Amino acid sequence: MTAVPEKVGVIGGGRMGAGIAQVFATAGAEVIVVEGDAGAADAAAERVGTGLRRAAERGKLDTDPAEVLTRVRVGTDPTEFPSDVDLVVEAVPERADLKVEVLAAAESAVSGQTVLATNTSSLSVTELGAGLKDPGRFLGMHFFNPVPPSKLVEVVLAAETSAETRRRVLGWVRGLDKTEVVVRDSPGFATSRLGVLLGLEAIRMLEEGVADAESIDNAMELGYRHPMGPLRSTDLVGLDVRLAIAEYLHGTLGDRFAPPQLLRDKVARGELGRKTGRGFHDWD
Known part of the structure; x- marks a missing residue:
């Protein structure tokens, strides 16, 4: 080593x-x-x-x-x-x-x-x-x-x-x-840029009623072999952290990184993910 x-x-x-x-x-x-x-x-x-x-x-x-x-x-x-x-x-x-x-x-x-x-x-x-x-x-x-x-x-x-x-x-x-x-060095580098974009689209799908959070995550975990779905991943990172990153990328890279209103609402309510017990999933 x-x-x-x-x-x-x-x-x-x-x-x-x-x-x-x-x-x-x-x-x-x-x-x-x-x-x-x-x-x-x-x-x-x-x-x-x-x-x-x-x-x-x-x-x-x-x-x-x-x-x-x-x-x-x-x-x-x-x-x-x-x-x-x-x-x-x-x-x-x-x-x-x-x-x-x-x-x-x-x-x-x-x-x-x-x-x-x-x-x-x-x-x-x-x-x-x-x-x-x-x-x-x-x-x-x-x-x-x-x-x-x-x-x-x-x-x-x-x-x-x-x-x-x-x-x-x-x-x-x-x-x-x-x-x-x-x-x-570039806004969001490689990982945050791709990960946040996927997470934001998953939140929009939830917001639009395309599917529930469990189904969206299972689709990526089972269909694309992601170890964790984008909404679970957002809960793990923290919705407040993801919102801050999205706002930065929105300002530097444009509207495709605009945070969905559902994300803003959950952060305002203190539903920040695993660290608070609830985000897009219930962690209690």
Whole structure:
């Protein structure tokens, strides 16, 4: 197996950040997860621990979860990253201003050899890196939810990304036993652009009464062998997250990404998918 970084920093300890921390720690890296406050940091540590225990229960982890967890620690500020950290992955919510802020803070805390990455699923990687002093060491590492079992990492090359940064990151992705898809920076990249478009059309079909949610999802799962139907996938990602991505793509790529009213209504009612217990399906 290709080597993984010795030291990894993760900014944001939600579902995605905790999953990223889990896979790097499982592969042998020392990981520090930074959150906004002590309570959120403790919750991030618990998410990583829960993920490791579940992986062990499913026979997907050969090592004692407690042993892996010794390689994970949490903090509340990017200045707590070791200066010689090899990689920092930003996994905060999809707000460009917030991402730019935390990436700048990370860059000021680490050495000039550290690779900086964003886990954004749709925002312009080139624009996110424009404020960095050295955008050549920056790119997108788009992991997929849930991170541990997913085999894909979408590597997004910004306009300034250096060949050396690309080389190092591709080696690390393979070291995680995952497969990379390399794409040029463009709104929605490859995965979000296609996935969101399919999801939005499925929502329109539901809105128009073409079929119920279960039937729409089963049609894609059984007929096209998708592992998860587009409405279940939207529930897993979060309807609020999908709406935000759709609005961004609508503004950059045109009306084919216009969010259906049904999606807006469900988000307004707080029906955000699995995390709230109800979206297009009932998760209770």
